[in-house]
Amino acid sequence: MLGDFIVTHVARRKIPKLLKFEYPKGSVFHKEKKRTPILMYIHVPFCEELCPYCSFHRFPFDKDLAKRYFYALRKEIFLYRDLGFKFDGVYVGGGTPTILIDELIETLNLTKKNFQIREISVETNPNHLNEKNLKLLLEVGVKRLSIGVQSFDDAILKSVERYHKYGSGEEIKEKIMAINGMFHTVNIDMIFNFPHQTVKSIENDLNIIRTIGVNQVTFYPLMISSYTRSKLEKKLGRVDFKRERKFYEIILRELEKDFFPATAWCFSKDEGMIDEYVVNYDEYAGLGCGSIGYVDGYAYANTFNISQYILKVEDGEIPISGIRHYKLRERVRYDFLMKLFGLKLDLDELDRKYGISSRKFLFLEIMLFTALGALRIKGSKLSLTRNGLYYWVIMMREFFTAVNNFRDFLRGF
Numbered sequence: 001m002l003g004d005f006i007v008t009h010v011a012r013r014k015i016p017k018l019l020k021f022e023y024p025k026g027s028v029f030h031k032e033k034k035r036t037p038i039l040m041y042i043h044v045p046f047c048e049e050l051c052p053y054c055s056f057h058r059f060p061f062d063k064d065l066a067k068r069y070f071y072a073l074r075k076e077i078f079l080y081r082d083l084g085f086k087f088d089g090v091y092v093g094g095g096t097p098t099i100l101i102d103e104l105i106e107t108l109n110l111t112k113k114n115f116q117i118r119e120i121s122v123e124t125n126p127n128h129l130n131e132k133n134l135k136l137l138l139e140v141g142v143k144r145l146s147i148g149v150q151s152f153d154d155a156i157l158k159s160v161e162r163y164h165k166y167g168s169g170e171e172i173k174e175k176i177m178a179i180n181g182m183f184h185t186v187n188i189d190m191i192f193n194f195p196h197q198t199v200k201s202i203e204n205d206l207n208i209i210r211t212i213g214v215n216q217v218t219f220y221p222l223m224i225s226s227y228t229r230s231k232l233e234k235k236l237g238r239v240d241f242k243r244e245r246k247f248y249e250i251i252l253r254e255l256e257k258d259f260f261p262a263t264a265w266c267f268s269k270d271e272g273m274i275d276e277y278v279v280n281y282d283e284y285a286g287l288g289c290g291s292i293g294y295v296d297g298y299a300y301a302n303t304f305n306i307s308q309y310i311l312k313v314e315d316g317e318i319p320i321s322g323i324r325h326y327k328l329r330e331r332v333r334y335d336f337l338m339k340l341f342g343l344k345l346d347l348d349e350l351d352r353k354y355g356i357s358s359r360k361f362l363f364l365e366i367m368l369f370t371a372l373g374a375l376r377i378k379g380s381k382l383s384l385t386r387n388g389l390y391y392w393v394i395m396m397r398e399f400f401t402a403v404n405n406f407r408d409f410l411r412g413f
């Protein structure tokens, strides 16, 4: 479709510009600033084995290194506390956060002791859904547990090298059904548009999802960074973005029967903490090796090198290696992208937040997406149409691809 082409083209030109970081000069955060609570994102970059399609920041698990890493993480939490930061939510992503469960629990207990934490979300994999881990996660107050599934189709699980690690589709399904009702929110992460994935396979996944009792599903479009493309295509085959819309429409059609879209690719049964903390929280601090934060109009990235991360934190330094100060126009555009990813944006609220006329700042964006049939406008409130939902899948796919490209670049691929 012409609209898909235009949105992809605009997103590929504009979004990577948001991630042109510089080396920080001097300290970034001011101790004197009065702070309101924000989200703490913690990254745990270890996995037992690495999946070939994944370009998140992760390393093969090494127990001694991981222990030193968690110790450094706790020091970094103290650094933020001493700078006067306040947090009311914690999101632990990975990698595999539950890889050393006792270390994770100690770290979460530390955040609870030092801040008024309202909600905790933790990512995990199906092989970690055992009695001990579940008990500890519940005791520490995890509200949302997010489990990486990707697909229930054994042929796909084998091709993405997860079958031998996490079990067959049937085994994963049983593990998920066994935790039914334990947590406020159980989310499963799925991926669509793998090469060789068929409509029949997706429809089968959707039937399973509708019967296993989870109350949230995040359905990511397969994203590839330019640096990992050739490795991924050698293992999985060529990715055809032209199939993406069709898959998405099937997902939307089926999931809408039991879920409502909370973002363009996250479907929930009720209000809850979603994967996209970028939507729910205006600001978030990024802790851990390779994590990205957005605070005081600065987007910043911690160092991607684990040894350097540990050394810097032990020296009492927030280990930031790249930073970008967003000008007012860029901040407003960032909000336009993220809020509408969460389906709605109130222009009057933006005016109050930034002391501007957002209608003037966003004139071109609003014109373009209205002409493409993506936006519904009611007074000051913008919301996404059904067509707009898919355009935001494209935009966010390009946003995360740009993040992945940036990560690969800094890791020196």
Ligand SMILES: C[S@@+](CC[C@H](N)C(=O)[O-])C[C@H]1O[C@@H](n2cnc3c(N)ncnc32)[C@H](O)[C@@H]1O
Pocket (backbone or CB within 6 Å): 047, 053, 054, 055, 056, 093, 094, 095, 096, 123, 124, 125, 147, 148, 149, 150, 189, 190, 191, 220, 221, 222, 223, 224
């Ligand atoms: C980065 S992982 C971390 C949690 C856990 N290790 C796992 O595998 O689920 C979180 C989710 O990101 C999604 N993901 C990873 N790589 C992706 C890619 N290249 N494209 C789309 N989604 C991806 C997967 O759905 C995965 O479950």
Ligand code: SF4
Pocket (backbone or CB within 6 Å): 046, 047, 049, 050, 051, 054, 055, 056, 058, 094, 095, 096, 125, 148
């Ligand atoms: S998808 Fe999850 S388990 Fe696989 S490499 Fe990425 S972070 Fe690790």
